[in-house]
Amino acid sequence: MQNPAARTPDVIAAIATAPGRGGIGVVRVSGASLSEFASALCGRTPQPRRAMFSAFRDAAGAAIDEGILLHFPAPASFTGEDVLELQGHGGPVVMQMLLARCLELGARLAEPGEFTRRAFLNGKLDLAQAESVADLIEASTAAAARSAVRSLSGRFSEEIHRIVDALVDLRMLVEATLDFPEEEIEFLERARAMPRLEDIRARLESVLDRARQGALLRSGLNVVLVGEPNVGKSSLLNQLAGEDRAIVTDIAGTTRDALRETIQIEGIPLHIIDTAGLRETADTVERIGIERTWREIERADVILRLVDASAAVTDTTPESIDARLPQGVERITVVNKIDLAGLAAGRIEEPVEPSGRICLQVSAKRGTGIDLVRAELLRIAGWHAHGEDVILARERHLHALRAALAHVESAAAQSAALELFAEELRLAQESLGEITGEFTADDLLGVIFSRFCIGK
Ligand SMILES: Nc1nc2c(c(=O)[nH]1)N(C=O)[C@@H](CNc1ccc(C(=O)N[C@@H](CCC(=O)O)C(=O)O)cc1)CN2
Numbered sequence: 021m022q023n024p025a026a027r028t029p030d031v032i033a034a035i036a037t038a039p040g041r042g043g044i045g046v047v048r049v050s051g052a053s054l055s056e057f058a059s060a061l062c063g064r065t066p067q068p069r070r071a072m073f074s075a076f077r078d079a080a081g082a083a084i085d086e087g088i089l090l091h092f093p094a095p096a097s098f099t100g101e102d103v104l105e106l107q108g109h110g111g112p113v114v115m116q117m118l119l120a121r122c123l124e125l126g127a128r129l130a131e132p133g134e135f136t137r138r139a140f141l142n143g144k145l146d147l148a149q150a151e152s153v154a155d156l157i158e159a160s161t162a163a164a165a166r167s168a169v170r171s172l173s174g175r176f177s178e179e180i181h182r183i184v185d186a187l188v189d190l191r192m193l194v195e196a197t198l199d200f201p202e203e204e205i206e207f208l209e210r211a212r213a214m215p216r217l218e219d220i221r222a223r224l225e226s227v228l229d230r231a232r233q234g235a236l237l238r239s240g241l242n243v244v245l246v247g248e249p250n251v252g253k254s255s256l257l258n259q260l261a262g263e264d265r266a267i268v269t270d271i272a273g274t275t276r277d278a279l280r281e282t283i284q285i286e287g288i289p290l291h292i293i294d295t296a297g298l299r300e301t302a303d304t305v306e307r308i309g310i311e312r313t314w315r316e317i318e319r320a321d322v323i324l325r326l327v328d329a330s331a332a333v334t335d336t337t338p339e340s341i342d343a344r345l346p347q348g349v350e351r352i353t354v355v356n357k358i359d360l361a362g363l364a365a366g367r368i369e370e371p372v373e374p375s376g377r378i379c380l381q382v383s384a385k386r387g388t389g390i391d392l393v394r395a396e397l398l399r400i401a402g403w404h405a406h407g408e409d410v411i412l413a414r415e416r417h418l419h420a421l422r423a424a425l426a427h428v429e430s431a432a433a434q435s436a437a438l439e440l441f442a443e444e445l446r447l448a449q450e451s452l453g454e455i456t457g458e459f460t461a462d463d464l465l466g467v468i469f470s471r472f473c474i475g476k
Pocket residue numbers: 092095096097098105144
């Protein structure tokens with residue numbers, strides 16, 4: 021895919037390293053021939069792809085910094101264009117001065133993701149790989165990072181391409197058969213069209229399953245701790261986090277504002293949210309806290325509903341809270357303070373309606389039964405580790421995979437009407453093409469790349 025603008029690209033520049041102070045900072049420049057740009061900056065022309073130690077000079081010839089200049093002539097660069105890297109000292113002021121000098125030499129400030137966008141438009145990366153660049157930078161666990169780097173190296177894209185190839189083969193076969201209607205059925209039977217379709221379906225299903233696991237790795241789950249004041253929500257957060265993050269006292273109404281702490285279990289990020297205990301109150305601050313609790317509940321993937329095993333009566337009757345909790349959100353009842361009630365840690369399936377709900381008996385203070393909570397969260401997450409096979413998918417990829425699968429399934433149901441059969445195969449192929457960027461609208465590209473950081 022060749023963008024007309026990519027043939028005579030304007031020169032873009034940005035600070036590529038993170039804001040703040042660091043040992044080294046990098047300003048990256050990309051565009052059409054940059055040799056003159058380099059000699060205006062350094063007073064001499066660097067050899068291609070050779071580190072050159074040099075002063076970086078302002079218009080008057082005074083040194084702004086001294087550092088390493090790298091020139092990657094097109095097309096052998098990250099973007100596929102001429103690229104210059106100014107590797108200087110990593111202070112915010114000196115980086116700004118180097119960037120300003122580049123703008124003075126004719127570059128303009130790069131938009132977020134514009135380097136990677138150019139790499140995509142110049143065919144250096146496909147869309148799934150470009151997205152994995154951002155996912156790698158944003159990965160919040162090592163497992164997510166490993167998965168992103170596998171996509172970056174093209175593993176996900178290759179798998180999609182192989183399925184597309186199989187679809188194309190089958191389409192060619194069916195379309196050839198369309199010209200000989202009287203032989204249709206026998207022809208398809210001899211070509212084993214249906215088993216081949218089934219093979220494609222099974223492969224899509226496997227990719228979708230591993231992509232769902234990856235989506236989990238990428239964004240994690242929101243787990244909200246809910247209950248009356250003093251039942252031990254903050255104590256449980258501290259146990260799960262492994263450190264004293266939330267204030268714990270025996271005063272009901274200690275937690276006022278929702279507190280969010282990300283932990284990981286087997287590489288899955290879990291955003292644990294401790295909230296203000298729910299009760300009727302005249303205290304203005306506490307009431308606002310309770311409103312926030314309800315807002316967090318709306319965003320929950322999992323609700324951990326805490327109750328106090330030792331409490332005979334509570335300020336709010338449990339029913340009034342439970343009745344307001346959203347249906348259709350996973351919920352675990354956590355019976356806390358078993359040490360006071362003389363109960364043992366354990367996992368029980370609640371006999372009461374709604375049936376099958378899980379009840380965990382723990383002591384957040386003593387740390388007993390916390391492993392049960394972790395195991396239950398992992399079970400709810402639906403995590404069945406595929407290890408190296410997990411695909412760090414985005415919602416966009418899941419959507420395309422589901423669409424492709426749906427088309428393949430309707431093709432299977434259309435085997436008597438060959439034209440419809442062929443059409444469904446074509447639509448499946450088109451859906452898969454959206455993943456790698458073969459069929460992607462410009463406005464979607466805008467959305468994808470604008471979420472990158474500047475300099476990427
Ligand atoms: N200094 C520096 N480090 C960096 C980057 C960078 O741009 N600069 N990267 C930026 O994201 C990542 C590495 N990605 C890169 C991808 C391709 C090429 C490149 O020059 N490709 C050429 C030549 C390939 C080759 O020699 O084998 C090409 O594809 O033609 C460079 C960096 C991470 N580290």
